[in-house]
Amino acid sequence: KPLVFSGVQPTGNLHLGNYLGAIKKFVALQEQSDCIYCVVDLHSLTAQLVHQDLGDQTRSITAAFLASGIDPKKHIVFNQSRVMQHAELAWIFNCVARIGWMYRMTQFKDKAGKDRENASLGLLAYPSLMAADILLYRATHVPVGEDQKQHLELTRDIAQKFNNDFSEKIAALGVGVEMQVGEETVNGYFPITEPVIGGPAARIMSLRDGSKKMSKSDPSDLSRINLTDDADTISKKIRKAKTDPEPLPSELDGLESRPEAENLVGIYAGLAEISKADVLKEYGGQQFSVFKPALADLAVEKLAPIASEMRRIEGDRAYVDAVLKDGGERARAIAEGTMKTVRDIIGLLQD
Ligand code: ATP
Ligand code: MG
Structure with a gap:
């Protein structure tokens, strides 16, 4: 059964691009897959560390998920920072990925702007955390807008490099699985994730400028x-x-x-x-x-x-908080299972 993961940042008002490019697909994928949908609050710190109302923004994205038809009982809805394993695996992936891979990302170039040396280190490492989000659950499918295609390719590169770098250890521990990547059959611990991108609304543009994508963080x-x-x-x-x-x-x-x-x-x-x-x-x-x-x-x-x-x-804050808490607990159980194996593969001592 496919396992779907995707996330949305609590960086502002959700727009039509987020809905048509991502959330509408999240809803559709619930039928045939197990889905994990995450409000990626740690990601939102990369562009701006201090937020007025990060908690309410997080609740508001959660409410949008639920209002659009995501079922938090059959699937998992939670906020990223509740499950510290995201940050832990992102650190490992920071050491798997190469700096050059990150500098090539167009989102980094766009968001860092001209004063690149002054962008947060987190903004540069953003794709590493995104790879961790996905691979922590060993997700096989990730529905996103077209703008995230390059980050998903990087996620595949990170999974592949990890699988190669640790191939002997993965075999010795017997934790590898055979998978089909294009024509090839490969063995590894992390799956090579398939992006789910497409349809007429995969990249909705700004209503003011047909060369820029519609964005939560656009000042207009x-x-x-x-x-x-x-x-x-x-x-x-x-x-x-x-x-x-x-x-x-x-x-x-x-x-x-x-x-x-x-x-x-x-x-x-x-x-x-x-x-x-x-x-x-x-x-x-x-x-x-x-x-x-x-x-x-x-x-x-x-x-x-x-x-x-x-x-x-949104008016029922206790309900939203309960959904996130319950989703967090279920996500953490899966995430810790993955991390136990990853720590073993790497050779980190643990209880
Ligand atoms: P920000 O400007 O803060 O990055 P954003 O609008 O890009 O905000 P994200 O939280 O980064 O929103 O992305 C959430 C999801 O929405 C991702 O899957 C992304 O690919 C998708 N998405 C974002 N903008 C568009 C768009 N204009 N058209 C289609 N999909 C989009
Ligand atoms: Mg974005």
């Missing part, structure tokens, strides 16, 4: 549609979204070099659960003055029930 609120925006705000943001003056094309290749138009079509497709080509079948030849209100109505129809359920759940 007009750049994103928050899950909790009310109907008027959603309509206003879509109305103000940057576009070109041409009507929508009828064919997909007509969207090439029209990133803003392509983005709005992708959002529609993601919300309606159809392909971009099908959106164009319906709206090809139409002006944005027709398409934008239709998109706004669809967004309100899909998001309003989640937002109101989210508010209801």
